[in-house]
Amino acid sequence: MARCVTRLLGFVMAFLLCAATAQAAEFYRGKSVTLIVSSSPGGGYDIMARTIAKYLGRHLPGNPRIVVSNMPGAGGIVAMNYAYRGAPKDGTFIAAMQNNIPFEPLLGTPEARFVATEFNWLGSPSVEVGLIAVWHTVPVNSLPDLKRREIAVGSSGANSTPSFYARLLNETLGTKMRIVVGYPGQNEVYLAMERGEVDGFPSMFYNTLNATRPNWRAEKNIKLLLQYGLEKEPALANVPSALDLVTNPEDKQLMQAGLAMVTLGRPYLMPPGVPADRVAQMRKAFEGTFNDPGFRADANRMSLGVNTPKTGAEVQKLIEDAYRSPPKTIDRLRKLSLH
Numbered sequence: 001m002a003r004c005v006t007r008l009l010g011f012v013m014a015f016l017l018c019a020a021t022a023q024a025a026e027f028y029r030g031k032s033v034t035l036i037v038s039s040s041p042g043g044g045y046d047i048m049a050r051t052i053a054k055y056l057g058r059h060l061p062g063n064p065r066i067v068v069s070n071m072p073g074a075g076g077i078v079a080m081n082y083a084y085r086g087a088p089k090d091g092t093f094i095a096a097m098q099n100n101i102p103f104e105p106l107l108g109t110p111e112a113r114f115v116a117t118e119f120n121w122l123g124s125p126s127v128e129v130g131l132i133a134v135w136h137t138v139p140v141n142s143l144p145d146l147k148r149r150e151i152a153v154g155s156s157g158a159n160s161t162p163s164f165y166a167r168l169l170n171e172t173l174g175t176k177m178r179i180v181v182g183y184p185g186q187n188e189v190y191l192a193m194e195r196g197e198v199d200g201f202p203s204m205f206y207n208t209l210n211a212t213r214p215n216w217r218a219e220k221n222i223k224l225l226l227q228y229g230l231e232k233e234p235a236l237a238n239v240p241s242a243l244d245l246v247t248n249p250e251d252k253q254l255m256q257a258g259l260a261m262v263t264l265g266r267p268y269l270m271p272p273g274v275p276a277d278r279v280a281q282m283r284k285a286f287e288g289t290f291n292d293p294g295f296r297a298d299a300n301r302m303s304l305g306v307n308t309p310k311t312g313a314e315v316q317k318l319i320e321d322a323y324r325s326p327p328k329t330i331d332r333l334r335k336l337s338l339h
Helices: 002-028 044-059 074-085 143-148 161-173 186-195 206-212 214-218 249-263 276-290 293-301 312-323 327-337
Strands: 032-037 065-070 093-096 120-124 130-135 151-154 177-180 200-205 222-228 268-270
Touching: 032 044, 032 074, 044 065, 044 093, 044 206, 044 276, 044 293, 074 093, 120 276, 120 312, 130 186, 130 206, 143 222, 151 161, 151 186, 161 177, 161 200, 161 222, 161 249, 161 327, 177 200, 186 200, 186 206, 200 206, 206 214, 214 222, 222 249, 249 312, 249 327, 268 276, 276 312
Parallel strands: 032 065, 032 093, 151 177, 151 200
Antiparallel strands: 093 268, 120 268, 130 200, 130 222
16 A cells, blocks of 8 residues: 555656646747846856856757846946846846855945845856965965965955955965955956066966966966865865865854855856746756756866856855854954955
């Protein structure tokens, strides 16, 4: 009798799954899905989004067309605010966000008018690892050297990601990085390193380095002093990891909370309030896209750094864990972010 009941339940679940898939197919068939990118055209987030869009519709029931457009502004906050309050909530809107944006309310940014944990997170194609890099002529060769000798590191502004991580590492590891602001972006900092204007860059992401300056490591133009993230980069086994070097428990909590945005990679979301079955279908479609051989080949060809994709549930947990940080840790984060 029990076996019959189990079989019956299995048939019912299979029927409901097929029915939900059919309904999703009917919903998406003939429609377009808008994919908003929170940054300007031509950057890493934009290129990744357009590559994903090429394959995503194939993994959705009904094979809708994916249309990519850009919504830059306030470092991505404009797009995030729109996704929270103004975007369609029927399953036809998704967004690619810079990985620091979900944490702006946590850092006390007044312009961030959204609740990050209420979004439906869909996944991320990669995990980022940050690096402290110095030009090869700088007489600093290790982390102990960086604790003894001050270096000048380039950044765009006092509240930018490079500045935040320079302050975080100075605070937790005792490094001596003096932040020089005013550079429009990382490419300008790279040129300043080549000219000797600054010694290094405190927030060089491994995937970006491979995509934009693939010759630098091969020609030994830079020295990598430290890697940081909640996960290590296997290709940099000889570069020490920041989390391994923090001994004070409160500093470790601070670093773990601060590094969540790095590990988030390049996250995708749906607004709050989207029907659960469409969120489930979209999460499944992203997983299918990340594992699609065609997508993988395109990403490798363009050095997009698709390494260890994260599911929507994993991204959701990462964000929720950061927001559950102790109040003292959050207070220290806000002081480091200068908000």
